[in-house]
Amino acid sequence: MTPAHQPPGEIRPGGRTARTRAAVLAAVQHELSEGGFAALSMERIAQRSGIHLATIYRRWRSVEGLVCELLMEASTAIPLPDSGNLPEDLRLLARRIGSFYTAAPMRRLVEAVVSSAGRNSRAETVLADFFHDRLRMAGELVRRGIERGEVPPDTDPEAVMSAVGAPFYYRILIARGPVDADLAESTATAVWAATLAGAYRTGGAAPVADPGVVRQRTERTE
Amino acid sequence: MTPAHQPPGEIRPGGRTARTRAAVLAAVQHELSEGGFAALSMERIAQRSGIHLATIYRRWRSVEGLVCELLMEASTAIPLPDSGNLPEDLRLLARRIGSFYTAAPMRRLVEAVVSSAGRNSRAETVLADFFHDRLRMAGELVRRGIERGEVPPDTDPEAVMSAVGAPFYYRILIARGPVDADLAESTATAVWAATLAGAYRTGGAAPVADPGVVRQRTERTE
DNA sequence: ACCCTAACGCGAAATCGCTCGCGTTAGTGT
DNA sequence: ACACTAACGCGAGCGATTTCGCGTTAGGGT
Secondary structure, X not given: OOOOOOOOOOOOOOOHHHHHHHHHHHHHHHHHHHHOHHHOOHHHXXXXXXXXHHHHHHHHOOHXXXXXXXXXXXXXXXOOOOOOOHHHHHHHHHHHHHHHHHOHHHHHHHHHHHHHHHHOHHHHHHHHHHHHHHHHHHHHHHHHHHHOOOOOOOEOHHHHXXXXXXXXXXXXXXXXXXXXXXXXXXXXXXXXXXXHOOOOEOOOOOOOOOOOOOOOOOOOOO | OOOOOOOOOOOOOOOHHHHHHHHHHHHHHHHHHHHOHHHOOHHXXXXXXXXXXHHHHHHHOOHHHHHHHHHHHOXXXXXXXXXXXHHXXXXXXXXXXXXXXXXXXXXXXXXXXXXHHOOOHHHHHHHHHHHHHHHHHHHHHHHXXXXXXXXXXXXXXXXXXXXXXXXHHHHHHHHOOOOOHHHHHHHHHHHHHHHHOOOOEOOOOOOOOOOOOOOOOOOOOO
């Protein structure tokens, strides 16, 4: 997302270029935290950052471009736990995601990115790639659990991690309510129970008749 | 969201007004299905619908306004099941949501509404109200299950229904992947298992040590 | 220390989205 | 059938966003 038009023969990532970049992204961060995506305009960013309007347009093309770059900046913000125990890891991760999104700035960033993805096809790609990467990495957590024999071996790691994230994004984007500690606890408990029940096994979900029964069943048509 | 400015002394919902409304909303629907929210502009809608640009601006103010009205139009699109059995109801509902969002038009509509909510505070309110209503109504489904003694009596109905919806919106808005039958089955299984495990009980989630054990436990700090 | 040119600052110009005023059409009540 | 006015069509006009051309500044290589 970085270069809007083809860079000429040579690229200069250092010195002044890096400074203006930092100034602009910091300005976007501030504006986003204060007024949200709705209050985000190129002109305000230019004023706050002290970087000329035309320069920002040249490098990022649009507010969507800026927001995307900010997203990629925050890629390592939530570290993945490794406690040697899957249910514990799930709970730790859910809590980290929860506290991460309890604060307004990151919540606003997600709103902004998803909002951007709706209008800008490039933003959509950036968003999709970002979360695919993240899911793939987080899946490692489940793979360790499989190796330890804590869950069925055909459990889909990315499906489990999607289930960990989904409630938070639902709360932020759809229900538009606060992200709190309860949501994190609830999510961790739910995902672990569902995983044990075989909901995330590959080749179709396994409906359970009684709690704790893990078995495969053919799909029914409604 | 309907009247952008105060209607004068008298309102005329019939005849021509209703026709233009239908024509415009149909045009929005088409444009949305084809090119998505990104390709949605007031001018294109005006051209396709045959309604003058100024008229559309007068009644809806913006594309966000149009999209919101389209959302409210689709309020009864997913009927709530009542099979007399909660896990069956959850599965039926998940399937209905799944097939509802498998088709592009409705998927695009959700993308558009969420995208709009990021920029327009009024759209945000419409979105929140819409889903709160929907959650409240769908909660009835869980309440019946409580009465039948299928789940713990302090289960939070709206938390359960949020869990049914969340995976679909995550798939649409974040993962940006296809909504298919597998997702519906997986979701139904997961939510039922989590509900039995007490993940959605009020007053804090109940971590489970073994599958099927339903018990309350005090929250731990990380 | 020097040159080369990528990246930036600046103001003007073009473009675009949106609004406004006025005349016309067609519901609605009597 | 008639009068009244809400809602629409139309085009001009306004403001905000976006781009362009040119001169200036400051990395990066020799």
